[in-house]
Amino acid sequence: MQALPKIPTGIPGFDDLSHGGLPRHRTTLVKGGPGSGKTLFAVQCLVNAVRKGRQRGLFVAFEESTQQIAANADTFDWKLSALMKGKLFFLDARLSPEVVHSGDFDLSGMLAMLKAKKQELAADWIVFDGIDVLLTLLRDPAAEMREIYRIRDWLADNQMTAIITAKTDGGPAGAVNYDFMQFMVDCVVRLTRRQEQAVSLHRLQITKYRGSDFMAGDYPVSFGPSGMEVAPPEPVEIHHRASNERLSTGFERLDKMLGGGLFRGSSTLVTGLPGTSKTTLAGKFAEAACQRGERTLFVSFDEGAEPIARNLASVGIQLKPHVKSGMLRMYSARTESTGAEDHLGKLKSLIREFRPRCMVIDPLSAIAKAGALEAARAVASRLIYMVKDQGITVFITAINEGDDPAAEATDLQVSTIADTWIHLSYLIRSGERNRALTIVKSRGTWHSNQVRELILRATGPVLADVYTAGGEVLMGTLRWDKEDFERGRDLKRRAEFDHKRRELQVSEADTNARIKALQQELERQRADLTAYSSENDARIVSSTDREKELRRIRGADSARPGANGHAKKGNGKVSRDAP
Amino acid sequence: MPRKKAKSRKAVPALATLVVMRLYIAAGAPNSVKAVANLQAICKKHLLDGFKLEIIDVLEFPLRALADGILVTPSLSKIAPSPGTKIVGNLSDRSNVLFALGIKT
Numbered sequence: 001m002q003a004l005p006k007i008p009t010g011i012p013g014f015d016d017l018s019h020g021g022l023p024r025h026r027t028t029l030v031k032g033g034p035g036s037g038k039t040l041f042a043v044q045c046l047v048n049a050v051r052k053g054r055q056r057g058l059f060v061a062f063e064e065s066t067q068q069i070a071a072n073a074d075t076f077d078w079k080l081s082a083l084m085k086g087k088l089f090f091l092d093a094r095l096s097p098e099v100v101h102s103g104d105f106d107l108s109g110m111l112a113m114l115k116a117k118k119q120e121l122a123a124d125w126i127v128f129d130g131i132d133v134l135l136t137l138l139r140d141p142a143a144e145m146r147e148i149y150r151i152r153d154w155l156a157d158n159q160m161t162a163i164i165t166a167k168t169d170g171g172p173a174g175a176v177n178y179d180f181m182q183f184m185v186d187c188v189v190r191l192t193r194r195q196e197q198a199v200s201l202h203r204l205q206i207t208k209y210r211g212s213d214f215m216a217g218d219y220p221v222s223f224g225p226s227g228m229e230v231a232p233p234e235p236v237e238i239h240h241r242a243s244n245e246r247l248s249t250g251f252e253r254l255d256k257m258l259g260g261g262l263f264r265g266s267s268t269l270v271t272g273l274p275g276t277s278k279t280t281l282a283g284k285f286a287e288a289a290c291q292r293g294e295r296t297l298f299v300s301f302d303e304g305a306e307p308i309a310r311n312l313a314s315v316g317i318q319l320k321p322h323v324k325s326g327m328l329r330m331y332s333a334r335t336e337s338t339g340a341e342d343h344l345g346k347l348k349s350l351i352r353e354f355r356p357r358c359m360v361i362d363p364l365s366a367i368a369k370a371g372a373l374e375a376a377r378a379v380a381s382r383l384i385y386m387v388k389d390q391g392i393t394v395f396i397t398a399i400n401e402g403d404d405p406a407a408e409a410t411d412l413q414v415s416t417i418a419d420t421w422i423h424l425s426y427l428i429r430s431g432e433r434n435r436a437l438t439i440v441k442s443r444g445t446w447h448s449n450q451v452r453e454l455i456l457r458a459t460g461p462v463l464a465d466v467y468t469a470g471g472e473v474l475m476g477t478l479r480w481d482k483e484d485f486e487r488g489r490d491l492k493r494r495a496e497f498d499h500k501r502r503e504l505q506v507s508e509a510d511t512n513a514r515i516k517a518l519q520q521e522l523e524r525q526r527a528d529l530t531a532y533s534s535e536n537d538a539r540i541v542s543s544t545d546r547e548k549e550l551r552r553i554r555g556a557d558s559a560r561p562g563a564n565g566h567a568k569k570g571n572g573k574v575s576r577d578a579p
Numbered sequence: 580m581p582r583k584k585a586k587s588r589k590a591v592p593a594l595a596t597l598v599v600m601r602l603y604i605a606a607g608a609p610n611s612v613k614a615v616a617n618l619q620a621i622c623k624k625h626l627l628d629g630f631k632l633e634i635i636d637v638l639e640f641p642l643r644a645l646a647d648g649i650l651v652t653p654s655l656s657k658i659a660p661s662p663g664t665k666i667v668g669n670l671s672d673r674s675n676v677l678f679a680l681g682i683k684t
Contacts, residue, residue: 091645095650095651095667096665098664098665099665099666099667100664100665100676100678100679101666101668101672101675102666102667102669102671102673102675102676103610103613103614103617103668103670103671103672104613104669105610105653105654105667105668105669106605106610106651106652107652108608108611108637108638108652109603109604109605109608109638109641109649109650109652109653109654110651112637112641112644113637113642113644113645113649115641116641116642117641117642117645
């Protein structure tokens with residue numbers, strides 16, 4: 001099967017979504033609520049077709065006057081009025097309210113006129129803008145259907161690439177035919193606009209593309225000087241080169257804590273309450289980058305470049321010389337002036353133009369103010385991905401309300417994307433506010449788990465060890481205090497220990513002495529026992545001897561020498577029993 | 580009913596001025612065919628004193644119709660007497676047409 005021929009619209013991002021643009025010589029329906037950018041989409045397609053494709057087009061305006069459309073188009077760099085001369089034909093097809101209606105009418109005459117105009121211009125494109133307005137005038141669903149068919153047949157006969165725009169909230173009367181219209185066309189583009197926190201959020205979605213693959217998501221739309229821009233979807237697969245090159249953060253101590261510095265092309269997130277010196281850290285990073293001779297883009301929101309440079313100079317960070325040398329570009333924007341999408345567009349073009357190797361965004365959390373949080377989140381992550389795609393090492397600061405670093409994670413949700421996350425906090429004790437720095441995470445590298453005190457000096461910010469005691473981190477004078485107290489306590493403790501040891505030593509000696517005495521007693525008793533036993537033996541021997549002597553002296557006959565009374569008795573018994 | 584009324588008024592035509600009209604049609608289109616028939620019937624009944632009607636086929640002269648500010652067919656333009664008016668549709672709603680043409684019924 002042959003691939004469907006397509007015509008690029010020239011709308012940045014849209015041709016990516018649609019894999020090449022609108023279907024050639026077929027009809028595309030652009031639907032959406034009021035102010036969603038339908039007319040703009042159509043006009044931009046026409047302008048691009050004329051300017052880039054050297055094509056000609058017709059524009060049939062059912063809703064707005066030609067002058068209104070031209071005035072709106074003039075806010076972009078399209079030079080539409082010039083194109084209207086001979087290259088684009090605008091037909092003001094609004095039926096005047098003074099026109100009297102009497103019965104049914106149809107578009108056969110109008111289409112005949114358009115055909116003539118098409119031939120005159122050799123037009124390739126046609127736009128029917130606000131067809132819902134025309135259809136309501138028909139006041140009859142059957143007639144609406146008939147005219148839609150008529151337009152479809154006419155478009156097919158004339159081989160034109162067509163865009164029909166229609167309001168989607170045209171009421172229930174139109175609903176049926178819109179469904180039919182969606183069926184009849186080959187491509188349907190849905191535009192939406194939501195008002196959120198005083199900022200308009202525009203989105204675009206391709207809901208149908210007959211015979212072609214397309215990206216079906218709902219993508220944010222922004223408006224730049226060249227018109228509408230659809231945020232190109234992030235590629236599903238992430239292609240970020242992983243560099244082993246380490247870059248200095250500007251702080252030797254911090255580099256050490258990170259195991260040698262930040263990886264080139266990585267993203268670092270610095271969170272903290274206002275005044276925790278996030279900008280100082282970012283400024284130091286930027287200064288170090290410029291000193292290495294790397295072009296750096298410093299983006300600040302809601303604070304001017306001049307005051308930032310001045311404030312940083314007060315802590316020994318000199319940015320102005322680098323701005324002068326062109327190594328550093330500072331860009332400041334007010335977040336409330338435009339939506340988050342538009343900020344992204346602006347940053348994109350800045351990056352394209354300046355080609356920085358390092359970048360600072362201070363603070364990224366400010367874009368959450370530019371409209372809805374959800375949109376800001378998407379913008380934040382897209383911004384980080386875009387920057388990383390370009391291999392730019394980026395340093396992002398974010399204000400978090402409350403002192404819990406995890407609170408930030410639920411806010412813009414950039415902490416998951418960031419490679420390194422440094423958290424700055426205050427410790428307020430005894431009338432002092434001291435700054436503490438911790439590394440929450442650092443991907444792919446060893447990093448210190450220690451808290452450091454950030455001290456701002458006129459010569460430059462430095463990191464100092466903090467004093468930890470009893471599970472508490474102490475800084476400033478409190479640290480000195482606590483250290484002093486601890487020293488005293490230590491001394492006392494040592495004295496107590498010595499005392500106890502001596503006591504124990506004494507009692508040990510005492511016990512030993514007693515053991516010795518007892519042992520002596522034992523030995524004496526053993527000696528007594530031995531002495532007694534030998535005496536007893538001697539006495540037994542002597543008594544036997546005495547008996548023998550006695551018998552010898554008496555002269556008694558002893559038949560059996562050594563026999564005693566017992567033996568004699570036994571013998572007697574035996575002899576008596578014998579007879 | 581309307582026919583009866585129309586007939587009774589027919590005897591006393593209020594206007595003696597010439598009505599100049601242009602009817603833009605798409606030849607062959609059902610609405611255009613109806614419009615021609617409806618207009619002719621109206622003229623017969625109400626414009627006895629005289630009228631000038633030009634029927635322009637937009638399919639044949641599209642650029643002229645465009646120049647005349649015509650958008651849809653059928654469209655009827657009353658040029659004289661002034662002020663000019665425009666009527667779109669197949670002219671089936673006769674009272675509307677008569678009113679737009681300035682004919683008292």
